[in-house]
Amino acid sequence: MLKEDFDEPEEExxxxxEEVEHEIxxxxxxLEVTYREILKLQKQMEETAGAEEAEIFxxxxxxxxxxxxxxxxTRQVRDRKMRVDAPFYSYMQRQIxxxxxxxxxxxxxxxxxxxxxxxxxxxxxxGELLETPMFDHPVIIVAHDLTPSxxxxxxxxxxxxxxxxxxxxxxxxxxxxxxxxxxxVVRLTGISEQLHSGDPVLLDGDRGVLxxxxxxxxxxxxxxxxxxxxxxxxxxxxARDKPAILKNGERVTVGCNxxxxxxxxxxxxCGAEEVGLFRTEFLFLARPDAEEGWQERAYREVMDGVAxxxxxxxxxxxxxxxxxSGMDAAAEPNPFLGWRGLRLSLGRPEMFRAQLRALLRAGxxxxxxxxxxxxxxxxxxxxxxxxxxxxxxxxxxEGVPPPTELxxxxxxxxxxxxxxxxxxxxxVDFFSLGTNDLIQxxxxxxxxxxxxxxxxxxxxxAVLQLIHRVIQAGNAAGIPVGMCGEMASDFRLVPLxxxxxxxxxxxxxxxxxxxxxxxxxxxxAACAALAxxxxxxxxxxxxxxxxxxxxxxxxxxxxxxAAGSSRLMWQD
Amino acid sequence: MQKDFVIQNKMGMHARxxxxxxxxxxxxxxxxxxxxxxxxxxxxxxxGLMMLAAGRGETISITTEGEDxxxxxxxxxxxxxxxxxDSE
Numbered sequence: 001m002l003k004e005d006f007d008e009p010e011e012e013x014x015x016x017x018e019e020v021e022h023e024i025x026x027x028x029x030x031l032e033v034t035y036r037e038i039l040k041l042q043k044q045m046e047e048t049a050g051a052e053e054a055e056i057f058x059x060x061x062x063x064x065x066x067x068x069x070x071x072x073x074t075r076q077v078r079d080r081k082m083r084v085d086a087p088f089y090s091y092m093q094r095q096i097x098x099x100x101x102x103x104x105x106x107x108x109x110x111x112x113x114x115x116x117x118x119x120x121x122x123x124x125x126x127g128e129l130l131e132t133p134m135f136d137h138p139v140i141i142v143a144h145d146l147t148p149s150x151x152x153x154x155x156x157x158x159x160x161x162x163x164x165x166x167x168x169x170x171x172x173x174x175x176x177x178x179x180x181x182x183x184x185v186v187r188l189t190g191i192s193e194q195l196h197s198g199d200p201v202l203l204d205g206d207r208g209v210l211x212x213x214x215x216x217x218x219x220x221x222x223x224x225x226x227x228x229x230x231x232x233x234x235x236x237x238x239a240r241d242k243p244a245i246l247k248n249g250e251r252v253t254v255g256c257n258x259x260x261x262x263x264x265x266x267x268x269x270c271g272a273e274e275v276g277l278f279r280t281e282f283l284f285l286a287r288p289d290a291e292e293g294w295q296e297r298a299y300r301e302v303m304d305g306v307a308x309x310x311x312x313x314x315x316x317x318x319x320x321x322x323x324x325s326g327m328d329a330a331a332e333p334n335p336f337l338g339w340r341g342l343r344l345s346l347g348r349p350e351m352f353r354a355q356l357r358a359l360l361r362a363g364x365x366x367x368x369x370x371x372x373x374x375x376x377x378x379x380x381x382x383x384x385x386x387x388x389x390x391x392x393x394x395x396x397x398e399g400v401p402p403p404t405e406l407x408x409x410x411x412x413x414x415x416x417x418x419x420x421x422x423x424x425x426x427x428v429d430f431f432s433l434g435t436n437d438l439i440q441x442x443x444x445x446x447x448x449x450x451x452x453x454x455x456x457x458x459x460x461x462a463v464l465q466l467i468h469r470v471i472q473a474g475n476a477a478g479i480p481v482g483m484c485g486e487m488a489s490d491f492r493l494v495p496l497x498x499x500x501x502x503x504x505x506x507x508x509x510x511x512x513x514x515x516x517x518x519x520x521x522x523x524x525a526a527c528a529a530l531a532x533x534x535x536x537x538x539x540x541x542x543x544x545x546x547x548x549x550x551x552x553x554x555x556x557x558x559x560x561x562a563a564g565s566s567r568l569m570w571q572d
Numbered sequence: 573m574q575k576d577f578v579i580q581n582k583m584g585m586h587a588r589x590x591x592x593x594x595x596x597x598x599x600x601x602x603x604x605x606x607x608x609x610x611x612x613x614x615x616x617x618x619x620g621l622m623m624l625a626a627g628r629g630e631t632i633s634i635t636t637e638g639e640d641x642x643x644x645x646x647x648x649x650x651x652x653x654x655x656x657x658d659s660e
Binding site: 055058059062063065067068069095102104110113114448 | 594616627628
């Protein structure tokens, strides 16, 4: 048990100026020691959990360096001739309260950072050593809340799970539990008062339940589920590299989406047959001035790393919410309807040329896929292909061999493009459905706007009709149609998408193996019948109900479909 | 000098963008103030910026005052208008 262990210090006063200066020196020292301590923790975290988790401590470090703390507290100490403990504590407490009152949940959680820093500084002011909880046997940690530094100091070989009173899925405790791969249950109000160190507890992370003093049956039930879960993981591991073949023998391509160089090992290990979407804007935003040579090296590194798999690179999808500095696009009143994606690339010929040349050079002598985001008209695609051809001609003059196979595709994210898919199909080698934007534009809804988020309905008949239309247009023209949007990774919709004729999915690396496993369970005839039925329906909810029923039939005992969540409960 | 900006990135000016802002601001000698709804905070204070809780679509006003105020404004402007390089 980790309890909250510091009380509000009493106000204490001093007599002389010398004592006042001594107090200020104490504060300065406590802040400095805390700073060094957290730097050390950050390093430890980086080694054990990775750079991303270690970033959690960035905020801590900035809080300690925040001069408003020092200025405010020393002013009080000087004006009122007092010891630093009470003014420091009350100032920090006010900050914590203010932050806890914010409506943004992500920001609100950061009060823990301030609290963590406050605890550490208080302990140093008191001259206490930080005690690290030590365990000699496996334990489940029950606490009011967990700060990142608590978590780092725990002996993780002994920690089986976490249960905390506060927190949310975006809190540190949850993030760290995920990164360590241990279960956690959050928001168990009052739990740390009701239990004592050493009490036997049983924690079921799948169901979010903590059972104190579990019965023998509950214990054996959970143990049996653990064994089955392990077997299931092994099955998934084996299934990972097998192709996704439907019950009638038809093959489905399952690729993955990626955007960073450090994802290469995950791409290799996840079972993906290709990279169906490699986003290039993040490489670009990291180096906005990136010239052709730098880009080429980055793209080549990706292709080398995942060979022999093909990589489909999406050209810069800037604009909208992703605007590079110096692009003057920020002033647009309506960025999502503005100068973004291919529109921006065509309007910045030098930038576009550098990217195309870099991609073609990196793809010399191998298979390469390119696709353009935010395509709206046939003319745009014709123009973009012209630019590609011009770069190919230039490079050929320079003696750079062309790719052995070059496929140029269009992302279908704009309803207008979906409606003219048959015409677009005459000018590209494949389509890729970007469902996030397609849904947002079709239904005129920003899914991050809580007031209208309900209207973001992937099973809205309008969305399904557009998807169906694009797949049919692709089939008629003999070009493949893939899907790389989030809709492809809502596993409950897999039978429906297969029924609509989709045979090419691209999802996050973590989802590839599961998706393949599900596809192998599906009977295309039943899926087609489902699609035919839902295309006649009037509403998204009606479609969803039937889709979930059929998905459950198809998946059988392997996975349980729930109406409220896109997550499947894998059967144990 | 003073300029207004609309927060562009999806999550608003939460902890990570606030941290980026403070790190950038702290490199300059001039005073930097950030104001939202007439509530000014020190642009070099992480706690101040977190308290602003500037969400997407909200307007903040940045004031820089001192010898390197122009350069500071230019760099902060680049940071804010890039949406803090926030990912989708």
